[in-house]
Amino acid sequence: MAVKILADSACDLTKEDYQRYQIEVLPLIVQLDGKEYEDGVSISAKTIYDAMRGGTTPKTAQVSAQAFKDTFERHAAAGDQVVYFSFSSQLSGTYQAAKLMEQEIKESYPDFTLHVVDTKCASLGYGLVVLRAAELAQAGADVDEILKTGQHYYQHMEHIFTVDDLEYLYRGGRVSKTAAFVGTLLKVKPLLHMEDGKLIPLEKIRGSKKVYKRMIEVMEERGADLENQRIAISHGDALETAEQLSQLIRDKWQVKDIKINMVGSTIGAHSGPGTIALFFLNDSPL
Numbered sequence: 001m002a003v004k005i006l007a008d009s010a011c012d013l014t015k016e017d018y019q020r021y022q023i024e025v026l027p028l029i030v031q032l033d034g035k036e037y038e039d040g041v042s043i044s045a046k047t048i049y050d051a052m053r054g055g056t057t058p059k060t061a062q063v064s065a066q067a068f069k070d071t072f073e074r075h076a077a078a079g080d081q082v083v084y085f086s087f088s089s090q091l092s093g094t095y096q097a098a099k100l101m102e103q104e105i106k107e108s109y110p111d112f113t114l115h116v117v118d119t120k121c122a123s124l125g126y127g128l129v130v131l132r133a134a135e136l137a138q139a140g141a142d143v144d145e146i147l148k149t150g151q152h153y154y155q156h157m158e159h160i161f162t163v164d165d166l167e168y169l170y171r172g173g174r175v176s177k178t179a180a181f182v183g184t185l186l187k188v189k190p191l192l193h194m195e196d197g198k199l200i201p202l203e204k205i206r207g208s209k210k211v212y213k214r215m216i217e218v219m220e221e222r223g224a225d226l227e228n229q230r231i232a233i234s235h236g237d238a239l240e241t242a243e244q245l246s247q248l249i250r251d252k253w254q255v256k257d258i259k260i261n262m263v264g265s266t267i268g269a270h271s272g273p274g275t276i277a278l279f280f281l282n283d284s285p286l
Helices: 015-021 045-053 065-078 094-108 123-138 143-155 166-171 177-185 208-222 239-252 265-271
Strands: 004-008 023-026 029-032 035-038 059-061 081-086 113-118 157-162 188-195 198-206 230-235 257-262 276-281
Touching (some): 015 023, 023 065, 029 045, 045 265, 065 113, 081 094, 113 143, 123 230, 123 276, 143 157, 157 208, 188 208, 198 208, 208 276, 230 239, 239 257, 239 276
Parallel strands (some): 004 081, 230 257
Antiparallel strands (some): 029 035, 157 188
């Protein structure tokens, strides 16, 4: 029996990915104009970006404990083996909700094989972890191999990204109002990365072309065995820019695959339209 791979919608994979790799996804909640929607189910990321461009500030909420309880209980009753890879615990309470339900379900189903894993990743950095685990599950790998490989991926996943407008990061509490105001005036593009699951400013660069060139430089500095791994780029409704970054990568390395997806509603509600994020491993893939 294949191991069941669960994820949440902050992995920013597509419906086609979920179907192809048999990944079960739990949607986070997006609140817009007084209504609640399920990320990727009842609202699209494009709707969120258009609302933000119009001046609306969406809010988000974690996957509910009840959703985890229902999902875990269904798999426990079916006798499945399950690994749930979670969005970073530093950016959402989703992981903690899943851990609470893991304990509760195992009291009723003590033989249920369930692992709840904090990837400390986001967007397609998280998505790449989930994809690799799902590939292994489809190939018949056991739980231990999936956990070991998943750990290798999330511990070595680099997240290098920039946003188009510092105002969105200010609204999300990531930068001060003064920094956002000055940065916008000076056309400063922040370069950020993830460190232990948290968003950390890396550099401030003037001009879009320079920031994308710098992203490639950071990739060269930090990446390992780049030609043998799947690279990913996620974007905040900025496909053309994502494709330009993809071409810069292909001009430098003969990479096997570059996956380009839109940043979903949950993360996009905080990063805003125009976000460009690059994901790769700093160690050889397994």
